[in-house]
Amino acid sequence: MADVIVAGAGIIGLTTAWRLVERGWNVTVCDPAPASGATRAAAGMLAPASEVVWGQPSLYPLMVESARRYADLVERLVPGRPEEVGYLPTETLVVAADHADRAALDELTALQASLGLRAVRVSSLAARRLEGALAPGIAGGVSLPDDHQIDPRAMCVALIEALGDRVIRSEVAGLLREDGATRGVRLVDGTEHRGDQVVLCTGLGSLPELPLLPLRPVYGDILRLEPSRGARPLLTRTVRGLVRGRSVYLVPRRDGSLVLGATTREDDDPRPSAEGVHRLLDDAWRLVPGVLDTRLVETMTRARPGTPDDVPLVGRLDPGLVVSTGYFRHGILLAPLGSEVTADLVDRLPVEPGMLAALDPYRFDRSDPTTGGAP
Ligand SMILES: Cc1cc2nc3c(=O)[nH]c(=O)nc-3n(C[C@H](O)[C@H](O)[C@H](O)COP(=O)(O)OP(=O)(O)OC[C@H]3O[C@@H](n4cnc5c(N)ncnc54)[C@H](O)[C@@H]3O)c2cc1C
Missing domain, CATH: 3.30.9.10 (D-Amino Acid Oxidase, subunit A, domain 2)
Known part of the structure; x- marks a missing residue:
């Protein structure tokens, strides 16, 4: 089993970590206060139709596709007990x-x-x-x-329970970088965790090495x-x-x-x-x-x-670093799709090119968010 470190335990970090465990990775999730960010406030509407606004052509297909995958995610997380996570597929x-x-x-x-x-x-x-x-x-x-709902707080409780002691309550202070590649993270107490891959799901939380992600x-x-x-x-x-x-x-x-x-x-x-x-x-x-x-x-x-176009930023930033953030007002809805694409990137599996382009973290600025230089 290879090691992957997920920074951030909101809905995105937790679903991504859970999928990576399912795929056989040895996962560590670091967050000083899991599920306390945007996820804690979210209403949990899974609303591909009522969230439609004019002029967001690359967002609609992602919302529809993710909504389609919700029932499967819930069934695998809490088999036969959708009420445990407040999943209500009612109109x-x-x-x-x-x-x-x-x-x-x-x-x-x-x-x-x-x-x-x-x-x-x-x-x-x-x-x-x-x-x-x-x-x-x-x-x-x-x-x-086709607009349904889930209880994001209950969903995070189920995910944290499933992840068990893989969740470490500590803040990532920085990335360990060698020869242009991320090799792990440094926690606030100075502890270093090395891994084959690091996945950044820190929402709005920034790291000194990532000053340039276009988030607000x-x-x-x-x-x-x-x-x-x-x-x-x-x-x-x-x-x-x-x-x-x-x-x-x-x-x-x-x-x-x-x-x-x-x-x-x-x-x-x-x-x-x-x-x-x-x-x-x-x-x-x-x-x-x-x-x-x-x-x-x-x-x-x-x-x-x-993000500038309300579409998430998901992609590979260096050979050991994948980012998955910028989910704006749709992170609960987009969690099944976002976590699967992120896990595919970690696994170096092919991702549908149109989707990859829509989510590309470099789509606004071709300079490297880790260095400010060319990617
Ligand atoms: C009022 C409100 C209502 C919403 N309603 C809906 C809705 O109905 N449906 C919907 O789909 N979406 C909704 N959203 C949007 C949704 O909540 C977000 O898109 C989603 O929660 C983003 O998830 P995340 O995991 O990326 O970020 P967050 O939930 O913010 O999680 C990021 C995590 O990273 C951690 N972190 C930050 N920095 C570090 C660090 N250096 N080291 C370790 N950990 C770190 C934080 O502690 C936090 O736990 C709503 C949002 C708000 C604010």
């Missing part, structure tokens, strides 16, 4: 708050249909028959049968709501909505709680924003009035690892 309902939002939703539905994604228009009455907590005044919606933090505020004592859960499926042109989503968890998100801001402030919290509750209330009867049990902010 998502997207509703419009008023007629202007309805018009915007119709345009989006046309785009989804043009890409071959399934989207079924539903009347206001039909939407309210599906989810009785929806406001009577909503202007109808769309049912997206895109903050999101997200809330968790619980039914008040004795009350029944408000929703049975993910409800997304457009409210005065802004999007909002409510994702029900198995324990009856709701995840309400999410804002998007690039102000470099990691604290929850009062405006964001107000906005989320105000928009959610217009779609699901009963939100005001719930209890606010958590307010959290995390940064999504954004």
Whole structure:
């Protein structure tokens, strides 16, 4: 068995490490605080259709392909127990708050249909028959049968359990490099771990040797709501909505709680924003009035690892170094595909050339992120 070191234990590092173990590698995962980054905040929507926006042609096929692989990943991780990781392959309902939002939703539905994604228009009455907590005044919606959900925190618990003592709670301080190739990592306490390959899944975390990866933090505020004592859960499926042109989503968890998100801001402030919290509750209330009867049990902010085109950075940087980061707002959805491509790169297996080009970490700047020189 050869050694591979995975730096970073968010959803991407953990699924990649787990796949590499499946393939027979001797894996060590290093992270001072596993699953505490963007992954901890994520709502867990697996939404190849409702996440479609104009002008991202290289992203759609990746989202669709990864969604297709989810059921298999879940079945292999927790055989016969998908509920353990909150995997719910039920439809998502997207509703419009008023007629202007309805018009915007119709345009989006046309785009989804043009890409071959399934989207079924539903009347206001039909939407309210599906989810009785929806406001009577909503202007109808769309049912997206292929947009599902998972509980990212539960998924990470299952992955960490499967990886066992391969997960080391320590920070990678730098790479061990010899003759232009990475040969291992140096941890903050000075310990060195040597390996045949190092895989960087550090999200937004940077290393001194990698100053040039084009990543930026895109903050999101997200809330968790619980039914008040004795009350029944408000929703049975993910409800997304457009409210005065802004999007909002409510994702029900198995324990009856709701995840309400999410804002998007690039102000470099990691604290929850009062405006964001107000906005989320105000928009959610217009779609699901009963939100005001719930209890606010958590307010959290995390940064999504954004790239210039919203597509991840996955590729080989040197003979011993593979990077897999920049998953922006789709890292939970893209985990099955991203981890498989990353494992294929470690295994030096061929990857479909179109996909490799779309993910190429050098696609914005041909200089080497480890040195600033030519790759
Ligand atoms: C509010 C919000 C809602 C979201 N909702 C969704 C959603 O519904 N669906 C979806 O698909 N995506 C969603 N996302 C996006 C998704 O969360 C991210 O794309 C994904 O979590 C990125 O995973 P990651 O493993 O690359 O990064 P992270 O989860 O940030 O993990 C990186 C890990 O690397 C570790 N690390 C950093 N530096 C070092 C170092 N030097 N040494 C060792 N370890 C290090 C960190 O401790 C961390 O654990 C959401 C994001 C946010 C913020």
